[in-house]
Amino acid sequence: MSGALPVGILLAAGAARRFGGAKLLAALPDGAPVGVASCRAMAAALPCTIAVVRPGDDALAAALAAEGATVVRCARADEGMGASLACGVAASRDAAGWVVALADMPWIAPRTIRRVADAIVSGASIAAPFHLGERGHPVGFSRVHRDALLALGGDEGAKNVVAAHRIGVVRIDVDDPGALRDVDRPCDLRG
Numbered sequence: 001m002s003g004a005l006p007v008g009i010l011l012a013a014g015a016a017r018r019f020g021g022a023k024l025l026a027a028l029p030d031g032a033p034v035g036v037a038s039c040r041a042m043a044a045a046l047p048c049t050i051a052v053v054r055p056g057d058d059a060l061a062a063a064l065a066a067e068g069a070t071v072v073r074c075a076r077a078d079e080g081m082g083a084s085l086a087c088g089v090a091a092s093r094d095a096a097g098w099v100v101a102l103a104d105m106p107w108i109a110p111r112t113i114r115r116v117a118d119a120i121v122s123g124a125s126i127a128a129p130f131h132l133g134e135r136g137h138p139v140g141f142s143r144v145h146r147d148a149l150l151a152l153g154g155d156e157g158a159k160n161v162v163a164a165h166r167i168g169v170v171r172i173d174v175d176d177p178g179a180l181r182d183v184d185r186p187c188d189l190r191g
Contacts, residue, residue: 006097006120006140008042008049008113009088010035010069011157012060013077014104018184024060024103026189034183035060037106039067042138045113046099052077052088080155089149096121098149100158101138107178108137115172116140124170126162129179135171136179 012024012035019026024035032040035051042049051069053061054077061071072091076083089098097120099113112129119127120140127140139162141149148161162169183189 004096004121005046005048006099006117006142007092007095008046008117008138009085009092009098009100010039010042010049010051010064010103011081011084011088011100012038012064012103013052013054013057013074013084013087014081015054015078019186023183025063026183026186028106028189032106033063034106034189035103036063036067038101038103038108039064039069041106041108041110042099042101042113043068044110046117048092048095050088050091051103052084052091076153079153081157082152082154085157086150086152089146093146093150095143097140097142099138099140102182104183105137105178105181106183107181109174109176109178112136112172112174112176112179113138115174119170119172125168126165127170127172128162129172129174129176131174131176131179134180136174136176 049069051064074087
C-alpha cells in the first residue's frame with residue numbers, strides 16, 4: 001500500500017422501515033440528527049467521506065454535504081445495502097481502500113474508524129473492530145476487494161466478502177460500545 005488513507009463510505013440509503021421513515025434525520029439527545037452524527041465521526045477520522053443516499057432524499061443529502069461528505073445518490077438503493085456499497089465504491093474506484101460505516105450507528109468513536117483505516121494502510125486485507133468479542137463496525141477493505149465490492153447487490157452488504165476471507169480479517173479490539181450500537185426504532189435514540 002502507498003500509505004494513502006482509505007475512503008470512508010457512509011451507507012445512508014436505507015428505507016428505515018422499522019423506524020417508520022426519516023431515521024437518519026431524527027434527533028439524538030444532543031440534537032444532532034443520527035446521520036449527521038455518523039458523518040461527523042467519519043469525517044473526523046478520514047479526510048475523504050462519501051455518503052450514499054437514496055434518490056430524492058434531498059434533506060439528508062444536504063445535511064451530509066454540509067458536514068463535508070461527497071454525496072452520491074444510488075439509483076439502485078431499493079435493492080439493498082450491497083447495491084449502495086457498490087455505488088460508493090464505484091464513486092471512488094481508484095481509492096487505496098474503503099472504510100464502510102452505517103449511517104444509523106452514530107455512536108462509533110472516530111478513533112475506532114481511524115484504527116480500522118490504519119490497519120488497511122498497514123496492509124490488512126479486511127479489518128474490523130471487536131468490542132467484548134463481538135465484531136462491529138465500521139469494516140475496512142483494501143483495494144484488492146474492489147471488484148467483489150463493485151459486484152455487490154441485495155441487502156447482505158459485504159457479509160459474503162468478509163465471510164470468504166474471515167481467516168484473514170484483522171481483528172482490532174476496541175473499548176467502544178458504539179461499534180455495536182445502532183438505531184432501528186425511535187426508542188433507540190436515547191443516549
